[in-house]
Amino acid sequence: MDNPLRITRETEFYQGYIRFKLSVSNESPHLLGDISLDFIFDENLLHIAGHGNYTLKNGKFILGNIYGGKSKSITILFEPLSCAKAADIRCQVNFTDHQGSMSSFFMKPKEISVICPIMKTESDINIGRLKGFIENLQSRDSRLYKLQNNIGLKELATLAREVIERHDVRHIRTLHTLDGKALEIWYYGRTKVNGDDIIISFSALAENRTIELFAATQNAGVLTGLLAELGRDLKQTIESRTNENGRVINLTIRDSVVQRSNLLDMCEIDGTCDVNVVIEDSVVQRSNIASHNGEHGLNSHEEKAKIPETPDNFPPQDNVTKKADRKKVLIPLFMFLMLGGIWMGLSGSTEVLDLFSFQDNASYDNDLNASDSENMLNVENIENPESPGISMAASKVKANPETYTNSIGIEFVLIPEGEFEMGSSSYETDRNDEGPVHEVKIGEIYLGKYEVTQEQWIRVMGSNPSRFSSSNNPVESVSWNDVLIFIRKLNEMEGTGRYRLPSEAEWEYACRAGTSTSYSFGDDASELNEYAWFEDANGTHEVGTKEPNLWGLYDMHGNVDEWVQDVYHDSYTNAPENGSSWEDVDSSYRVNRGGSWSLGGERCRCASRDSCDAGSVFDGLGFRLLAEV
Structure with a gap:
């Protein structure tokens, strides 16, 4: 047969x-x-x-x-x-x-x-040549990590150099900011086998405790082997020196651009850099910011200033003298935050890449009955040479989202506008009504940093309906109809009309925070306990006591399910693509999202959906408030 x-x-x-x-x-x-x-x-x-x-x-x-x-x-x-x-x-x-x-x-x-290349070094490479190599090398890749401890940038730099310099590479430059919040170390080498140029960098962001290993060359296979070895060695070295095994976490990047803290983009080919960037191996600085495409730079004709280096002090002292007649330049925030701070200057847009997704036009081969006619081809990306094999879709992001607190103490986080793929990937289990996956555009909004608490509810409504009574626990046992009354009264109290429930699309976009994994932190359900209260017979817990997602939102997974505005539909066929709520049918059933203390981990996935009658109340059902910008 x-x-x-x-x-x-x-x-x-x-x-x-x-x-x-x-x-x-x-x-x-x-x-x-x-x-x-x-x-x-x-x-x-x-x-x-x-x-x-x-x-x-x-x-x-x-x-x-x-x-x-x-x-x-x-x-x-x-x-x-x-x-x-x-x-x-x-x-x-x-x-x-x-x-x-x-x-x-x-x-x-x-x-x-x-192939992990064995390097050999050549003559010194200056910043101009370095930027030229990066521009021309077609294969680029990176590995991303988040640190769970407060190790300093200077110590990180020492450990990184120890790991990378086990290879025969030449150290080119170390760059860091005056405030000590960002660091880059750049290396150059050539492969002994075929003489290909290869660039390696280590970068770190103190504020978000994220680090990246980046490499560029001509051969994607070279990058894979090299980054795997460097990443493994760096992770082991950091954990062994800090005695905190398992506290360096791989970040899974998906479906949207992330940007690197690329201080190199703030330097010109002549080695002059913005005054906020210190080159530890040079004494030349410059006054304006310049990216690859110039979109974030100030005027290129501004004068340059030479500033003494302080290579042994990180960060340097703030007593840098400036000419009296020099214009004061306001340096814009140069890092656009996504996924905890991995940076790449790509026309102001960013994309996160999915380790488990392949582009639709990927090359493939068949193995029909294990025939000899099979011909395996590597997936190639014809849309974006920056990342071979990855099809990317842009998603705009803002740096350091602003927050504000309203009259009853609800804290809001600014959620950037952007696009995302709504729904679950085919490899996720229990996906049922979570498809088809479709692209949705979301406008800029403010979303509650936490679920609405019982104390905040009482300040508007005067009583507490919750079963698990505690002022900083999320309010629960409130129906969708009750929530609309709360919102109407709050708008009246503040003389505004900006408060409402998020749409289902807005909720999922904010939950994912630039990712498309099963959870906002990745696909590994074993890590869910760090981010969510679930399968917990003790009921609800104080908001904000688990880890937040990458946009600073707490309890998007678990604690209480959260009402959203939409009427429930059993699929996304013909769903809105502009982020608005979907209310085109006459139904009393409304959607709730996020999972709760009483439900299993699979119900806490970003794409997981549930619904209840608008008049229903449950002790695992609350809400999170949206404020229009």
């Missing part, structure tokens, strides 16, 4: 990983069951770092049943563990046919070449 299953595969290098997507299609008219995938590879060379939400049992990924004419896909993140070697990835596919007979076959092996 012919094999009823067809295998297609895609692969690409990104963020120091090899993304390997396998799609299994049932080409028979019958149900095929108990489908499992057993990947076979050299565990000394590769490590599985992620696999979405599919169950791993006895070393096999369980896909379950696939109906006739349907397919299922799984994306595996392989992390290289060794350099200068090629690794074969094989897979045994097991299934039960419609007559109950068990069958299996092997996918044709795929060889993955990951």
Whole structure:
């Protein structure tokens, strides 16, 4: 009997990983069951770092049943563990046919070449040459981390140099800001095998405790192996020196641009930099900010000022003297915050990249019945050469979102305008009514930093309906109708009409905070306890006692479900694309989002939806307030 299953595969290098997507299609008219995938590879060379939400049992990924004419896909993140070697990835596919007979076959092996380059240095590289290399090197990639401790930038710089300089690379420049909040270290080298130029940088942002390893060269495979090795060594070094194992967390970037704290963009090719940027290896500074495209720069004809360096003091003293006749220049905020501060000057727009998503026009190959005609191709990105293999969609962001507090003590965070993909990816379980995924544009809004508390409710309504009575716990046991009365009264108290419930799209956009993972912090449900109160028989908890998302919003996962404005629809077919609430049908059922103390972790996912009658009250149901800008 012919094999009823067809295998297609895609692969690409990104963020120091090899993304390997396998799609299994049932080409028979019958149900095929108990489908499992057993990947076979050299565990000394590769490590599985992620696999979405599919169950791993006895070393096999369980896909379950696939109906006739349907397919299922799984994306595996392989992390290289060794350099200068090629690794074969094989897979045994097991299934039960419609007559109950068990069958299996092997996918044709795929060889993955990951080269960690052994560097050799050449003559000194100045800033002008460095910027030229970055401009011309087509393959660029990075690995991103968030620190869970308060290690200083100076100590971070020492550890980073220790790790990176184990390779035979030449240190070019170290840049940092006068206020000591941002740091970059740049290196140059060439591969011994083929002599390709390669640029490496380490950057760190003190305020958000985020660090990035960036590299650029001609070969994406080189980047993957190099970043995997550097990232692993840096993570281990920081954790061992600070005695805090597991406190350096990989950031998963998805679907929207993130920007790097690229101080290099504030320097000209002649080595002159803005007065707020110190080059530890030079004494030349400049007065204006300049990005790659000049959009954020001041006038290029402004005079330059030479300022003595203080390479041993980080940050330097503030006693920099300026000419008496010099104009005072207001330096705009040069960093646009997304995902805790990874920076890249790309026309003021940013994009976050999804470790588990492949672009629609990706090159792929079929492994039909494991035939020899298979030809595996790397995914290539024809839209944006900045990030090979990644299809990116811009999302505008603001720096350091402003906050304000209203008359009853509700704190609001400014949420930037932008675009995002609403709904859940196909690899998420329990997705039911969370599709189809569709792009939505969101305008700038203010959203409550916390869920509305019982104290705030009482100040407007005069009584407390909550079961779990505590002034700083979220108000609960309030219906959608009750919430509208609260909003009307608050608007009257302040003589405004700006307060309302968020739309479902606005809520999900704010929850994701620039990501498209299952949760705002990634796909690993084991980390949910750091961000959410869920499956907790003790009821609600004080707001803001778990970790916030990347836009500073607390309890977007768990504590209490949150009412939004929309009428419930069982799919997103024909849903608005402008961020407005969807109320085109006569229904009493309204949507609530976020999960609660009494629900499981899967109900706390960014895309998870629930609904209740507008008059219903539950002790796990509250709300968060929106204020129009």
